[in-house]
Amino acid sequence: MTEDRYEVVIGMEIHAQLKTKSKMFCACAVQFKDKPNSNVCPICLGLPGTLPTVNFEAVRLATRAALALNCQINPKSSFARKHYFYPDLPKGYQITQYKEPLAVNGFVEIDGKKIRIKRLHLEEDSGKLIHSGKESLVDFNRCGVPLIEIVTEPDINSSEEAVRYLEELKRILTYIDVSDCDMEKGHFRCEPNISLRKAGEEKLGTRTELKNLNSLRNVREGLEFEIARQTTILTRGEKIIQETLLWDEKTKTAQPMRSKEESEDYRYFPEPDLPPLVLSQTFIDEVRKEIPLLPQARRQLLISKYQLDKNLVEIITEDKKFADYFDDVVKYCSKAQLVANWLVTEVRGILNTRNIAITEFPISSDVLAELLVMLDKQEITSKAAKIIFEEMLNSKKRPREIAEEKGLLISFDEERLMTIIKETLKENPDVVEKYRKGKTTVLGFLIGEVLRKVQGRFLPQRVGELVKKFLDEDLR
């Protein structure tokens, strides 16, 4: 099998749930944790006689997303009905945008490559079927929740690239506070279509679609499975069947769901209950102003402003709130490198072990900065800083207060330090003996012993100097 004879072509359809308080076409709360069918009304249930009205907050968020994804906003877009029969679709049609979407022609840049976005449009979600034994039950709480669908051109050429695209897209949408993008909760659903073509060929091959990918890992594994499957078929000289495949996380295989030949005729037609959506330039400009610095620009800024390492910056900018926290700490403690190191190791360590978001982190940015300033000014050692940090996590005390209480401020009482050194050397006559015989490598051990005793009260550098001086002078 010579896999590199084929080029992988992937296009993506992403559904992201907009972070509105109420549904797309009625005033019901967007909330699924509640009892099934508790957040429903005659409108989202599509009861006879009801009519939809547009939730303008959803339009605002979708416009913000479109602008952040470099799309052109259509000043006039319109809604359409997409018909199909399914018990979770109460009206017998879904209201979506078809011929005139909200926005077109955008792109997302990953590693210098542009993944083009064909269109971005608004639509409503359907309900959820729950199968139990012979019975099927419907929960309509999710029915009518606003979604944006983002469709790319077939510009993605590997599973790796697909994941990078999704990561960046999620990052952008969370940065602009348009969606929570929690894949497990179904806030962010992706359906890639995959085809292979001989390298250098223009024409696209027959594609298949993958569904049921609810984590980035599943996306990667699913795509890799499908690329391998298609490669095998093509290498054998056989044909790919256009179909929709369902990814099975457990068996790590994809099974056909339904073949496209049987695909339904959705009988799209303009939604007569909703007038076209007309957006003024003033509105679009206003929304543009709401867009914060996006991840890529922010990464570049951090690198150029503070000369930080690229990997470090990537970690810092992964989550907007985390990057905001970084910016806040830097406001009070200008040593960006020190702040970055601390955030990436210590702070993130706590977030991970406690499984909390930066917004739930107990130490406010100014208080953490105070600690880092003390460290930077050599008022405490980094060891002491860590001890103080631990304490800060559990008490409301300021770092200086803790340092004073625990006696962790760096002492300049060299006489006392000398006494400790003397003591240490006395306790380790063998090691001292070795040093004297010229084995200078044991110096580290002796310094370590002293540091352990002083518990971060003296600067390690000074301790080293003194230990060495003491041994050397003693030699003389």
Next chain:
Amino acid sequence: MPLSDIPNLTIFEIHNKLKNLDFTPTDLLNVIFSRINDHEPTINGFISIFKEKAYQEAEIIGEKFKTGAELSLLAGIPIAVKDNICVKDELTTCGSKILHNFRSPYDATAIKQLKKAGAIVIGKTNLDEFAMGSSNETSYFGPVKNPLNPNYVPGGSSGGSAAVVAYGGSIGALGSDTGGSIRQPASFCGVVGLKPTYGRVSRYGLVAFASSLDCIGPIAKNVCDVALILSIIAGYDLHDATTVDFPVGSLIPDKNKVKDYTLGIPKEYLEEEIDDEVRKVFNDTIKELKDYVREIKIVSLPHTPYHLPCYYLICTAEASSNLARYDGVRYGLREKSEYLIQMYEATRDVGFGKEVKRRILLGTYALSKGYYDEYYGTAQKVRSLIKKDFDDAFRECDLIITPTSPTLPFKLNERITNPLAMYRSDVFTTGPSLAGLPAISVAAPQKVGGFSVGIQIIGRPFGEKEILDCALAIEELNK
């Protein structure tokens, strides 16, 4: 005045008598319900009646009148509502088996406004199934008979509303008009019916047939009552994105205003097949009107031959979509079956009548892949041309006057097997519907074999006041 004469009074007259405590809203209900008792066995105009509730409300309003409170003109006035308009907690069957047991959990906006004004909703009236029909013979609850002669149809689809008003079973009624469903039965039953400008009255709570055409409108015995009911239900509604935020203003008709109006008669309408009697009455009415209005002239609506085909394409396409929600999953009829698709099929097969199925099939075909552009797409383009015809005509005249229907009421079962002949009843009413224009049907002065002939007056968008003025002038010719 004997109490039994009350239904012949105008709402304004009834209001004054209620205010003077000449009789109470309860007395009024007694008369209305006794009429209903007498006529319903023959006419079959109501599907449900809320007697107990109506009396409770009448008592409350009666007490208010006793205290001398300033009440709305509609306070205590019985109103019947076409059974495709939702009234909270009551049946909303749409004359269909598929919804025969459906109770709406909410009030339509028009109903909310009526209730706020103190009107008493006394019951739901019979209609062609899902408002599809021109004879009221397609209802699951049986046909409605014309109170002027029970061997004849009352017109459709608001035939129930028109019939009960005509026999005095209600003072006023709400109907719905998609292609003539208020005007044509008003014409057949000899009452007044108005289809407002599209967007003038909220459709929220009106069970959709063809969303871009459906309108709720009033039916009553006289022009002033129609104006009064319209003024209560008209206005912008947050629940209906197609309502227009345009001031309603005073709708009190003034027949003297017609001296400022030029009336246009569309020459293409006269070229259509029209019953001789209808043509004669129309011409005589025009002759009589001449002395009152500024001018009557012939205008042109060149796309008239396309009104019916365009209308039937659009309304069936939209109907096929709007009726997709009746699947047996959440409410209404559900036929038992082991598999989902079979359940859908059985429910829809048993639940929908012949005419509804015919229209769903036609509409589904018109919207399906490969046919959309040819049918629905073309119909939309033709619709724009039809609108333009009316715009052009209204540069030459203020109002357009036509017969409401080319025929007199026909006998039951006469046309039910010939849908194309039936569809022709709407030949004069579909044009204004496609153009979204307001139009009224009022009885001409002359009667033909016990029936009256309806005259349709079409106005510019939001020109309800003007059509009411002219309708009042015609009504006065009767006296």
